[in-house]
Amino acid sequence: xxxxxxxxxxxxxxxxxxxxxxxxxxxxxxxxxxxxxxxxxxxxxxxxxxxxxxxxxxxxxxxxxxxxxxxxxxxxxxxxxxxxxxxxxxxxxxxxxxxxxxxxxxxxxxxxxxx
Numbered sequence: 001x002x003x004x005x006x007x008x009x010x011x012x013x014x015x016x017x018x019x020x021x022x023x024x025x026x027x028x029x030x031x032x033x034x035x036x037x038x039x040x041x042x043x044x045x046x047x048x049x050x051x052x053x054x055x056x057x058x059x060x061x062x063x064x065x066x067x068x069x070x071x072x073x074x075x076x077x078x079x080x081x082x083x084x085x086x087x088x089x090x091x092x093x094x095x096x097x098x099x100x101x102x103x104x105x106x107x108x109x110x111x112x113x114x115x
Contacts, residue, residue, distance in 0.1 A: 021049035046076035
C-alpha cells in the first residue's frame with residue numbers, strides 16, 4: 001500500500017491531521033498485541049480513528065487511506081482477539097507513521113534536533 005501522507009486540506013498540506021488518528025489507533029492496537037492490555041474506550045477510539053481516516057482519504061482521493069479506515073472500523077466492531085486483522089492494521093499504521101511528518105518537528109535523519 002502506498003499512502004499519500006501529504007493531505008491537502010483546504011489547499012494547505014496538513015500532515016498533522018493524520019497524526020492524531022495514527023496515535024490513537026496504534027495505542028489501542030499495539031497495547032493489545034504487545035501486552036494484551038485493553039485500553040479503556042478502545043472501541044470508541046478505533047471508531048473515531050476510522051472515521052478520520054475515511055474522511056481524510058475522501059478529501060485526498062486516497063483509496064488506500066479509506067481502506068485503512070475500513071479495516072480499523074472492522075476491528076472496532078469485532079474483537080481485539082482478531083489478531084490477524086489487528087496485525088494488518090498495526091503494519092499499515094506503522095508504514096503510514098513513517099511517512100507522516102509533523103511540521104516543525106525534526107526528522108530522525110536531521111542533524112539538528114532543536115525545536
